[in-house]
Amino acid sequence: MDLLEKCRAYLRADEVRDAGLYPYYPAFQGPAEGGQAVLDGAELCMLGGNNYRSLSENPQVIGAVQDAIALYGTSTTGSRLLSGNLDLHEELEADLADFLGYEAALVFATGYMTNLGVLTELTPLSSQVSWGSASFTACLVIDGAQLAAASGAVVRWFGHNNPDDLARQLAAAPTQSVLVATDGVSTVEGELAPVAELVAVCEEYGATLLVDDAHGVGVFGRGRGVIEQAGMQGRVPLMTLSLSKSLASQGGAVLADATTIDFLRHTSRPQIYSAGLSPADTAAAHAALREIRRRAGAEPAALAAAHLRRALDALGYDVGGSFSPVITVRFPDQIAMLSAHSILVDHGVYTNAVLPPAYEGYQLRIVCTDAHSPYVLEGVIGVFATLREDLLSRHRQTA
Structure with a gap:
């Protein structure tokens, strides 16, 4: 045909x-x-x-973009691994990690590539991947999980925002090497994930939890998202977010311990084979982050x-x-x-x-x-x- x-x-x-x-x-x-x-x-x-x-129209954000273009030009024109890494990227990563309570962060060129890059590199190390939403946000996770499945990971679903179903599946899992991924705020109904309950289940069964808080950062938990809102700071090992929503830019980021972030810097194909986030987008996200910190609460x-x-x-x-x-x-x-x-x-x-x-x-x-x-x-x-x-x-x- x-x-x-x-x-x-x-x-x-x-x-x-x-x-x-x-x-x-x-x-x-x-x-x-x-x-x-x-x-x-x-x-x-x-x-x-x-x-x-409403930060895409904020004068401080627009001014930061104009300054970045004047100083750095319009594009990095290369992978961050080789020639497209800027001090702007590293400054944004440091401030994201500090604000959100993680050791380190890694900025990607798109939010989609963030989840793709994290799941495809981490899940081959696991025998099972579970995630609990069919929302548009989670679709970014779904593609990564499907690619991980092609590499040998076993992919399972648990009921949307259902810690009991997750516990049931983890209890039956043949291994404790499990990554559980969920969205922090469902874009279908706008529901917040039961982060505290999911943390408790994952800690009981030794699973690693990833919360994609694309729609929560900037809105909940004094701007820090649903993990902070649930009082679970320091107990969610992996967090991803989008820079294209409250942060008024493009791109995405993953936050974790410094060792995990360094691993992803050197292994994540969507990171390595994409040009670095543009100076304008990086500066916009950083300026928006500063404004969110100022408006906390x-x-x-x-x-x-x-x-x-x-x-x-x-x-x-x-x-x-x-x-x-x-x-x-x-x-x-x-x-x-x-x-x-x-x-x-x-x-x-x-x-x-x-x-x-x-x-x-x-x-x-x-x-x-x-x-x-x-x-x-x-x-x-x-x-x-x-x-x-x-x-x-x-x-x-x-x-």
Whole structure:
């Protein structure tokens, strides 16, 4: 069969386009500032990004980026192992480790490559890998685990945020050489992982716990994430994070003891065979980290989401239970969800329309940030009140 035949046979996106409901790859004009964005010339309330602390528009962050470009240029143009390592990288790593309570950190060019690089190097040393979420964040872990499985590791699932199921599986495991990986904040429902319970199980059975806190750093635990929130500092051996959310940049990082980090520096293929994080992105993340340290204790994004979640629930929407800035609104089918997305955009509100297989079911994903004031959210709530009345008629028109 022609190798590209599967591309020509792929019709899913065209079916949505033909219905006039295609919501993906929107081309925004300019940056999202103050919780607002411009799409097709119209200003929208941006409830679809991960800029939790609104630092991508912060003057100190922008100034640090401009200074870095003036001093270092636009690119490292090489692997960090050989010629693309900057003092900027090492300064960021040192401050990340200090702030998050680890001996050392290693910055990667993307968050995806971080989990890929950690799991593919550490899990061949294990006979089993377990992780407990099917969320988009955990999908970054999934690919690494699948590659590890190809190298001989045995991959197992445990129930999402279910320490009892993890304990059951670890009790039956033929070895104690086990890496347990989970996301700190689920991007499906916005739920926080039961870190304390997972730590207790892993310590009982001698397993090594990795928490991917892409959506928790900057938001919870005085900015230090869900590990700090749970009071488990010093008891989670491995932590990964994204620099593209609260830290307003690109890239990712892994934190661990100094020996493990040095091992990964010299063995992780995604690290070795990628150019170093650009000077601009490195400086942006470092400036954002300094701002998060300065603001430690404030969690306005989570508080804004709690208010919006209660209001949507009162209006009768099927919302996911959560304590984070992420809210999920569930719909019965694809047309209902895509129609809701379209109506919201028409009324000046942008959310994320997420289809399986990324998540189970049909959902709009809403993300609150520090920029979403009570006044802005009341306007959003008003739009959802209108949508409740309009959705069924729009559904019939597009069905």
